Amino acid sequence: MAHIRIEKTAHISLILLLIVYIFNFVDRQILSILAQPIKAELGLSDAQLGWLGGFAFAFFYTLVGIPVALYAHRIGRKRLIGLSLIAWSAMTAFCGLAGNYAMLALGRFGVGVGEAGGVAPAHSLISDLYPPQHRARALGVFSLGVPVGSAIGIVFGGLVAAHFNWRVAFIAIGLMGIIFAPLFFWLVREAGGPKKETASSDATTEALYAVLSNRSLWLISLGASLSSVIGYGLMFWLPSVFMRSFEAGLVSASVGFGLVVLIGGVIGIIAGGYFADRLSASNPHYYVWLPAGAYLLCIPLYALVLLIDGFAFNSFGGFWLLVLAQALGLVWMGPTLACLHHIVLPAHRVLASAIFLFITNIIGLGFGSWVLGAFSDYLSYNYAEEALKIAVSWGLGFYVLGAGCFLLTTLTLRRDLKEQR
Numbered sequence: 001m002a003h004i005r006i007e008k009t010a011h012i013s014l015i016l017l018l019i020v021y022i023f024n025f026v027d028r029q030i031l032s033i034l035a036q037p038i039k040a041e042l043g044l045s046d047a048q049l050g051w052l053g054g055f056a057f058a059f060f061y062t063l064v065g066i067p068v069a070l071y072a073h074r075i076g077r078k079r080l081i082g083l084s085l086i087a088w089s090a091m092t093a094f095c096g097l098a099g100n101y102a103m104l105a106l107g108r109f110g111v112g113v114g115e116a117g118g119v120a121p122a123h124s125l126i127s128d129l130y131p132p133q134h135r136a137r138a139l140g141v142f143s144l145g146v147p148v149g150s151a152i153g154i155v156f157g158g159l160v161a162a163h164f165n166w167r168v169a170f171i172a173i174g175l176m177g178i179i180f181a182p183l184f185f186w187l188v189r190e191a192g193g194p195k196k197e198t199a200s201s202d203a204t205t206e207a208l209y210a211v212l213s214n215r216s217l218w219l220i221s222l223g224a225s226l227s228s229v230i231g232y233g234l235m236f237w238l239p240s241v242f243m244r245s246f247e248a249g250l251v252s253a254s255v256g257f258g259l260v261v262l263i264g265g266v267i268g269i270i271a272g273g274y275f276a277d278r279l280s281a282s283n284p285h286y287y288v289w290l291p292a293g294a295y296l297l298c299i300p301l302y303a304l305v306l307l308i309d310g311f312a313f314n315s316f317g318g319f320w321l322l323v324l325a326q327a328l329g330l331v332w333m334g335p336t337l338a339c340l341h342h343i344v345l346p347a348h349r350v351l352a353s354a355i356f357l358f359i360t361n362i363i364g365l366g367f368g369s370w371v372l373g374a375f376s377d378y379l380s381y382n383y384a385e386e387a388l389k390i391a392v393s394w395g396l397g398f399y400v401l402g403a404g405c406f407l408l409t410t411l412t413l414r415r416d417l418k419e420q421r
Contacts, residue, residue: 010129013188014138017122018145020085020184023177024118025149027092027111028057030157030173032236032369033254034166036243041166042101046380046388050373053236056105058366061112062358068117077121077350082185085177088114093174096167107170120353125190127341127349133277135341140273140334147265147330150235151258158239158254211352215412216343219405220288220336221359227295227402228364229371230395231329234302235261236369237376237392241306245389260319264326268294271327273334280335284417285410287339291332292406295399301325306393329399332406343417371395 031038035049044052068080091110098104122142130138153173160169211217239257242248248256272290279286302325305318337353344352372391379387 009189013129014126014141016184016188017081017126018142019180020081020118021122021142021145022149022152023085023089023173023180024115025146026153026156026173027088027177028115028153029150029235030092030153030169031095031108033154033157033239033250033257034161034169035236035240036250037161037166038104042104044101046373046376047370048101048373050236050370052105052108053369054232055366055370056108057112057115058361059112060109061116062362062366064113064116065120065354065358065361068120068354076190077125078185078188078190080117080121081125081188082181084114084117085184086114086181088112088118089174089177089181090114091174092177093171096170096174098167120350120357123337123341123353124350127346132342133281136276136280136334136338137273139337139341140269140276143269143273143330143333143337144266146333147261147269147326150265151262154239154254154261155258158250158258162251162254207348207351211344211348211355214343214352215415216409217340217352217356218359219409219412220340221356223288223291223402223405223409224332224336224356225360225363225402226398226405227291227329227332228360229368230398232365232368233372233395234329234392237372237388241389241392244385256319260322260326264323265330267323268327268330269333272331273338276335276338280338284339284342284413287335287342288406288409288413290335292403294328294331295403295406298325298328299396299399301328302396303393306389339413343413 031053035053038044039046039049088111091107091114094110095104095107098107123139126138126142127135156173157166157169160166160172239253242253242257243250272294276287276290279290301321305321305325340352340356341349372388372395375391375394376388379390383390
């Protein structure tokens with residue numbers, strides 16, 4: 001009976017952590033669907049919008065993430081996640097009050113600072129709640145916050161902006177997060193108590209050296225970073241591509257792309273976690289083989305939709321090609337996060353997650369939307385409205401670079417796993 005009770009507690013905590021992560025990505029991603037009306041009202045360039053969607057958020061998100069991880073257990077992981085939810089939700093609402101570019105940037109800075117305390121402690125908490133043989137699936141379920149939150153942000157933001165304006169969308173979703181926070185504090189339990197992994201253990205120079213000297217962590221982080229340049233770039237810019245190159249309206253672009261993100265993301269993340277748990281038992285290299293193969297397969301699918309008129313996103317075939325591409329693009333989450341937690345000591349998981357998030361977010365999230373936006377501005381002199389579509393198409397090459405880094409991890413993975421046993 002005790003085992004059943006613990007299992008139920010684990011599942012309840014996982015669901016609530018998932019909901020917080022959904023809010024995380026709603027607040028992070030809502031800007032993508034609101035980019036066009038914000039651009040029109042504030043007179044911004046694509047590079048400025050890309051900077052707001054990427055580096056303005058990612059810099060403070062990554063800067064604060066590692067110090068927060070070092071003190072997560074002193075503060076208490078549950079408390080830290082709940083307070084972070086309140087902070088980033090309040091700053092999301094503040095974005096709706098922005099009267100100019102500087103105020104909107106300040107709001108995005110605040111969202112980044114708030115969200116810095118949400119993900120790494122959640123990864124550590126889930127790894128304590130679930131045994132190793134179920135960890136990829138549990139982290140995969142948590143990672144469903146990415147497609148579900150992104151889809152809600154895109155659809156909700158588009159519908160509210162169409163019926164009211166973009167400011168109301170920011171304010172409404174920010175208030176929802178603040179309202180949910182008391183329920184999170186009430187129902188989530190700290191796995192094993194906050195002393196299970198002591199703050200002093202994570203905070204020492206020895207812990208930092210152990211994590212930073214892990215070869216597989218660096219290769220996995222670099223692979224995820226390079227692929228995230230185009231992953232986050234696609235997530236931010238595809239709605240605008242649909243509106244500019246395929247003549248979609250705000251509502252049809254938001255609903256259509258929201259369904260793509262939701263269906264494809266859920267399928268890809270669940271499948272990645274399931275197959276990683278099943279296959280890695282016989283060969284740990286599947287933790288990196290699965291993401292690498294998925295990256296390479298999604299390139300031609302995105303290229304067909306972007307470059308061949310018959311597969312436009314608003315056609316039946318184009319829609320399902322996008323769903324499949326989105327699924328393949330998110331297969332990496334469960335395998336990668338589980339692998340990350342296997343190659344470090346339990347006491348170093350929060351720190352390892354924070355360093356992983358620092359690298360992937362400063363490169364992928366920080367530069368993805370900005371690089372594509374700046375490239376679009378450069379191409380616009382010759383290609384006008386088609387410039388953004390061309391910029392996104394060229395960006396698919398980042399998936400090749402990401403796959404290469406994951407394949408290189410096979411040279412170090414077995415050795416790093418043995419060192420933690």
